[in-house]
Amino acid sequence: MRPVSRLATVGLGIYFWAFVTFLFIPLVVLVIFSVNKSTIPALPLSGFTTHWFRQAFSNGELTTALVRSVVIALVAAVLATAFGIMASLGLLALRGRTLSLALAVLLLPLVVPYICLAVGLLILVQEVSAQPTLVAVVLGHSVIALPFAILVILPRLRSLDPAMNEAALDLGASGFAALRYITLPLLTPALVSSAIICFVTSFDEFAIASFLAPSGQPTYPIFLYASARTPALLPEVIAIGAIIIAGSLLLVVLAEGGRRWAERRLVGANASPAGELAGPDGEAAEPMFATAGPS
Amino acid sequence: MTDTMAAQGQKQGKGHISLVSLTKHFGQLAAVDSIDLEIPSGGFFSLLGPSGCGKTTTLRLIAGFEQPTSGRVLLDGRDMAKTPPSKRPVNTVFQSYALFPHLRVFDNVAFGLRRAHVPRDEVRRRVGEALELVQLSDLAARKPGQLSGGQQQRVALARALVLRPAVLLLDEPLGALDAKLRRQLQVELKQLQTHVGITFVYVTHDQEEALTMSDRIAVINHGRVEQAASPRDLYEEPANAFVADFLGISNLMDASAVGPSGDATEVRLANGIAMDVRRGDITRRGAVKVVIRPERIIVEAADVTGPNRIPGMVTNVVYLGSGIQLAVHLASGDTVTALVPNSDDSTASAWSPGLAVTCQLPANALRVLGDGVTANQQHSGAVT
Numbered sequence: 001m002r003p004v005s006r007l008a009t010v011g012l013g014i015y016f017w018a019f020v021t022f023l024f025i026p027l028v029v030l031v032i033f034s035v036n037k038s039t040i041p042a043l044p045l046s047g048f049t050t051h052w053f054r055q056a057f058s059n060g061e062l063t064t065a066l067v068r069s070v071v072i073a074l075v076a077a078v079l080a081t082a083f084g085i086m087a088s089l090g091l092l093a094l095r096g097r098t099l100s101l102a103l104a105v106l107l108l109p110l111v112v113p114y115i116c117l118a119v120g121l122l123i124l125v126q127e128v129s130a131q132p133t134l135v136a137v138v139l140g141h142s143v144i145a146l147p148f149a150i151l152v153i154l155p156r157l158r159s160l161d162p163a164m165n166e167a168a169l170d171l172g173a174s175g176f177a178a179l180r181y182i183t184l185p186l187l188t189p190a191l192v193s194s195a196i197i198c199f200v201t202s203f204d205e206f207a208i209a210s211f212l213a214p215s216g217q218p219t220y221p222i223f224l225y226a227s228a229r230t231p232a233l234l235p236e237v238i239a240i241g242a243i244i245i246a247g248s249l250l251l252v253v254l255a256e257g258g259r260r261w262a263e264r265r266l267v268g269a270n271a272s273p274a275g276e277l278a279g280p281d282g283e284a285a286e287p288m289f290a291t292a293g294p295s
Numbered sequence: 296m297t298d299t300m301a302a303q304g305q306k307q308g309k310g311h312i313s314l315v316s317l318t319k320h321f322g323q324l325a326a327v328d329s330i331d332l333e334i335p336s337g338g339f340f341s342l343l344g345p346s347g348c349g350k351t352t353t354l355r356l357i358a359g360f361e362q363p364t365s366g367r368v369l370l371d372g373r374d375m376a377k378t379p380p381s382k383r384p385v386n387t388v389f390q391s392y393a394l395f396p397h398l399r400v401f402d403n404v405a406f407g408l409r410r411a412h413v414p415r416d417e418v419r420r421r422v423g424e425a426l427e428l429v430q431l432s433d434l435a436a437r438k439p440g441q442l443s444g445g446q447q448q449r450v451a452l453a454r455a456l457v458l459r460p461a462v463l464l465l466d467e468p469l470g471a472l473d474a475k476l477r478r479q480l481q482v483e484l485k486q487l488q489t490h491v492g493i494t495f496v497y498v499t500h501d502q503e504e505a506l507t508m509s510d511r512i513a514v515i516n517h518g519r520v521e522q523a524a525s526p527r528d529l530y531e532e533p534a535n536a537f538v539a540d541f542l543g544i545s546n547l548m549d550a551s552a553v554g555p556s557g558d559a560t561e562v563r564l565a566n567g568i569a570m571d572v573r574r575g576d577i578t579r580r581g582a583v584k585v586v587i588r589p590e591r592i593i594v595e596a597a598d599v600t601g602p603n604r605i606p607g608m609v610t611n612v613v614y615l616g617s618g619i620q621l622a623v624h625l626a627s628g629d630t631v632t633a634l635v636p637n638s639d640d641s642t643a644s645a646w647s648p649g650l651a652v653t654c655q656l657p658a659n660a661l662r663v664l665g666d667g668v669t670a671n672q673q674h675s676g677a678v679t
Binding site for chain 1: 454
């Protein structure tokens with residue numbers, strides 16, 4: 001044990017649990033009120049019901065908005081990850097000041113307020129098509145998700161042995177074949193992580209969607225924001241919130257499971273580190289090549 | 296089975312590489328500095344030099360991973376400048392092996408054949424042959440992560456050889472293995488090369504490894520070829536001080552060459568001690584460097600006199616088992632290393648620091664070195 005005083009241990013414990021409570025209590029409260037009978041989310045609790053869930057799903061506008069958001073997030077996730085791969089491959093070839101500059105430009109959406117991006121995109125969209133469209137929302141979301149894709153993919157790409165790509169070329173692969181058969185499969189875990197992060201980024205984005213989504217086609221966060229001001233709809237909104245929390249948990253579990261599965265597939269089942277297997281004694285016993293031996 | 300691969304290589308008689316004024320700059324630094332080199336077909340050729348000397352860059356220029364700043368790489372007379380790595384009849388065994396971790400051993404070896412759209416049956420047959428050649432048939436279904444370092448190295452060899460290249464390039468392929476396995480592999484790699492009969496170009500910084508395996512060695516330093524010769528010639532007739540020094544312990548002494556006496560020249564060491572020298576550049580005059588191998592110095596009792604003898608005092612004794620290595624401070628001011636055979640029981644204990652001796656430096660063991668060396672050695676800079 002490290003020499004930590006009893007007081008510090010207790011203090012750290014209190015801090016830890018306070019932190020966890022602060023993080024999770026809003027979620028717990030949401031789930032509790034999603035099954036509360038009362039139409040107003042206030043204590044005391046008035047009994048258990050699944051009524052709000054049924055009512056939420058029978059609300060066509062609400063479910064349409066939810067599906068709309070999922071589709072937008074899926075497309076944006078795929079686009080951002082695809083651009084993330086390309087950007088990372090490009091960045092890999094850069095060094096020094098050029099690299100810093102290119103990276104700074106690509107990661108800019110991280111620090112620019114979404115509201116500014118949204119206004120800029122709106123002006124652009126009006127120049128091109130006059131009408132706000134969901135396509136514009138998808139593009140906007142791809143832009144803000146791209147930095148996350150790069151931040152996930154580039155480190156993984158950097159960790160690959162550059163000789164791997166050269167080996168593929170050396171063995172007669174075209175640049176594309178090397179990417180297709182070697183680099184991309186090795187990037188799989190990062191691509192899965194990237195897609196999930198980009199999906200989530202798009203799914204709960206409000207500012208860009210509120211500027212660019214056509215008035216009759218709200219995304220889920222926009223619908224939620226509007227509904228939250230209508231007291232009658234509030235219980236349904238809470239119910240959907242609870243479902244999304246459950247969905248997020250499932251997504252995290254699936255993502256981690258998927259990542260482990262992909263990693264395992266890459267190196268082979270129950271592989272042990274090469275160092276453990278590398279025993280010179282066992283190998284020296286037999287000749288290494290068929291040509292060796294008494295001649 | 297494996298004989299088809301051997302026949303292929305020998306029948307073609309291909310794989311002759313010519314490097315013509317080959318130069319590669321990285322920024323200001325000349326990693327490869329106007330190298331002219333002939334690599335004959337079907338031989339085991341080593342590029343030997345300290346780290347950063349440009350040997351790996353030379354290999355990468357042959358493979359096509361780097362484009363020369365100037366000069367040419369010719370393979371069987373054809374200029375390779377416009378040929379990308381994927382189209383060169385040259386394959387590489389990488390220092391890191393660069394096996395594809397997500398593919399089974401079989402698929403690693405089959406990778407090149409599949410890119411060349413070889414029919415499925417032939418892929419299976421040739422991969423089988425290649426794995427048999429390196430004795431890995433049992434492990435075809437494993438992933439590289441499940442193999443030991445030595446096994447991974449063999450997969451890398453099989454993967455490169457299965458394409459029947461005209462030239463196999465090897466970049467310190469034994470560097471990551473332990474000493475015992477490495478010595479075993481040196482012998483077997485040489486046997487493999489003789490068997491398949493294709494040109495091996497082998498990069499190493501280990502002089503013993505190069506001497507063990509090679510038919511010919513090019514010693515490279517600061518991007519230039521210091522000397523290209525057979526192992527025997529390099530060791531016995533080093534062209535300059537760098538080669539002499541790099542190929543093992545050698546005793547370098549400053550001297551002044553004064554003139555011929557028949558088929559020898561006379562040099563004066565510091566303090567004016569005269570020595571006859573028969574080997575090397577005996578036409579040179581003035582300041583020269585002379586060199587002698589430790590095993591060629593004859594250490595005698597202090598009272599022995601005669602030509603080419605010089606008194607000295609033992610300053611250090613190292614027991615090596617098969618021999619005894621002495622450091623002797625000579626009357627000329629030079630300290631030389633001498634290797635005395637451990638021929639009988641009495642000799643082992645006879646040497647001790649402080650002992651006065653006479654060293655005989657036989658005229659036919661002393662060598663006057665060529666020049667362009669001392670200046671070279673003072674440069675520094677690192678490129679791999």
